[in-house]
Amino acid sequence: LACSYFVVKRRSLWSYAADTHVYRLVTSIKEQRTRSLSHNKPRTMSIVCGYAVEFDALKGNNVVWTFPTVGVPELPFVEFKAMPSGSHVVTQDYSYAWLGPGLYSVSAFRTVKDANAPRGLRARSIGLVCSTPEFLHQHCNFLDGQCEAQLTTPGVEDFSSLQAYIEQHQADANVEGNQHFIDVRHPTFSATDVQVVETTAIDKYRPLGLPGSVSRLVDVFGPATMVLWKLALLQKRIIFLTTPPIEPTCQQVAACCTIGARTVATDRFARGPNPVFYANVSDLPTLQSMENFIACVTETLFELKTSVYDVFIKDGKMAASSKHLAPLLKVTSADKQRFADLQAAPRNPLYSKSEEGEFYSEEDCYIRYFVEWNNRIFSALNTALQRPDRLITKQDLRAIGFTTADAPLLAAIAATYCPELELDNLGGCGCA
Numbered sequence: 001l002a003c004s005y006f007v008v009k010r011r012s013l014w015s016y017a018a019d020t021h022v023y024r025l026v027t028s029i030k031e032q033r034t035r036s037l038s039h040n041k042p043r044t045m046s047i048v049c050g051y052a053v054e055f056d057a058l059k060g061n062n063v064v065w066t067f068p069t070v071g072v073p074e075l076p077f078v079e080f081k082a083m084p085s086g087s088h089v090v091t092q093d094y095s096y097a098w099l100g101p102g103l104y105s106v107s108a109f110r111t112v113k114d115a116n117a118p119r120g121l122r123a124r125s126i127g128l129v130c131s132t133p134e135f136l137h138q139h140c141n142f143l144d145g146q147c148e149a150q151l152t153t154p155g156v157e158d159f160s161s162l163q164a165y166i167e168q169h170q171a172d173a174n175v176e177g178n179q180h181f182i183d184v185r186h187p188t189f190s191a192t193d194v195q196v197v198e199t200t201a202i203d204k205y206r207p208l209g210l211p212g213s214v215s216r217l218v219d220v221f222g223p224a225t226m227v228l229w230k231l232a233l234l235q236k237r238i239i240f241l242t243t244p245p246i247e248p249t250c251q252q253v254a255a256c257c258t259i260g261a262r263t264v265a266t267d268r269f270a271r272g273p274n275p276v277f278y279a280n281v282s283d284l285p286t287l288q289s290m291e292n293f294i295a296c297v298t299e300t301l302f303e304l305k306t307s308v309y310d311v312f313i314k315d316g317k318m319a320a321s322s323k324h325l326a327p328l329l330k331v332t333s334a335d336k337q338r339f340a341d342l343q344a345a346p347r348n349p350l351y352s353k354s355e356e357g358e359f360y361s362e363e364d365c366y367i368r369y370f371v372e373w374n375n376r377i378f379s380a381l382n383t384a385l386q387r388p389d390r391l392i393t394k395q396d397l398r399a400i401g402f403t404t405a406d407a408p409l410l411a412a413i414a415a416t417y418c419p420e421l422e423l424d425n426l427g428g429c430g431c432a
């Protein structure tokens with residue numbers, strides 16, 4: 001077979017959905033400092049517009065309201081992004097979606113039974129479009145309240161609270177979301193001896209997605225989390241197949257982007273994983289043109305479109321679209337060791353304790369583990385780029401923390417971001 005499958009542990013998505021509200025109420029009580037790097041400065045909760053979608057038994061999904069009334073950008077297929085295929089089987093859900101450059105949608109969806117309505121139910125979705133994806137989850141409680149209020153009083157449509165919410169955020173350019181930052185180390189290696197750390201900066205990293213999403217990814221995929229990490233670093237096109245409710249899988253998309261993140265501030269390494277979140281068949285032409293994305297879908301048709309993705313994930317099984325990608329899906333002995341180290345991170349002061357002596361949550365320890373690994377990788381590659389021979393050496397491998405078995409992975413990462421680099425003979429480097 002052209003595809004290679006790997007079975008992983010999977011937790012119930014319904015269990016995830018039940019716990020979602022608990023995680024959404026989690027906030028940081030610790031004061032967070034502003035990031036020193038320009039690309040890590042706090043961003044505002046910039047709202048572009050708002051919308052409402054309803055389901056009509058005859059007409060299908062319809063946008064029934066938008067605000068502002070003028071100057072709203074085109075929102076391609078937002079009525080289907082806000083009401084994913086199959087949503088009629090659930091009473092509540094949240095959907096995240098990429099609509100275009102600088103346009104990220106978050107919507108709350110609800111259904112209620114109504115004997116007087118066509119098909120015996122009414123469905124509505126209330127959403128916002130924001131310019132960045134970082135704060136989408138912070139709007140969910142408000143949007144759900146608006147959606148519930150609309151369905152409670154059929155025939156009465158009052159969007160005044162939603163309009164005021166949008167106007168407040170648009171009027172104040174300094175409105176910020178919950179600025180939860182995590183300290184991560186960023187080494188700078190000596191160009192002459194990469195084992196020598198010249199400086200270690202402490203960067204501020206803000207996770208993408210709902211608090212707890214990375215921990216849940218680890219729970220669901222187990223050691224194969226390290227496969228997702230490698231796929232994210234290698235800029236692969238990843239599609240998760242799911243069924244409503246889709247928010248748990250949207251959060252898996254966000255978590256995959258987080259574990260592939262880094263704070264190395266160079267243009268060459270700035271392009272990280274690309275979160276598309278929920279996509280449907282209308283997005284096929286767009287996805288076909290993308291070099292890098294992580295998305296979730298509900299239509300099984302996507303599995304047949306092997307030219308669109310590199311890896312397809314269904315029921316916890318990963319399938320590569322071509323034979324040459326299949327080895328990436330194997331959990332190596334090095335991956336198992338890294339996963340054991342990841343699980344131990346909450347008990348390891350290197351990851352569990354901040355520079356000020358405060359302790360991080362399990363979630364933040366996991367994030368620190370991944371981001372600092374990524375920082376070491378890209379710092380070493382940046383050092384190799386400064387050498388006249390552009391050579392990746394055995395010292396680079398050791399400095400990162402890789403073993404000789406990881407040499408193909410490092411070579412693949414280098415080929416993805418800086419193909420001019422070459423790999424030295426790593427035999428006998430002492431990093432078995």
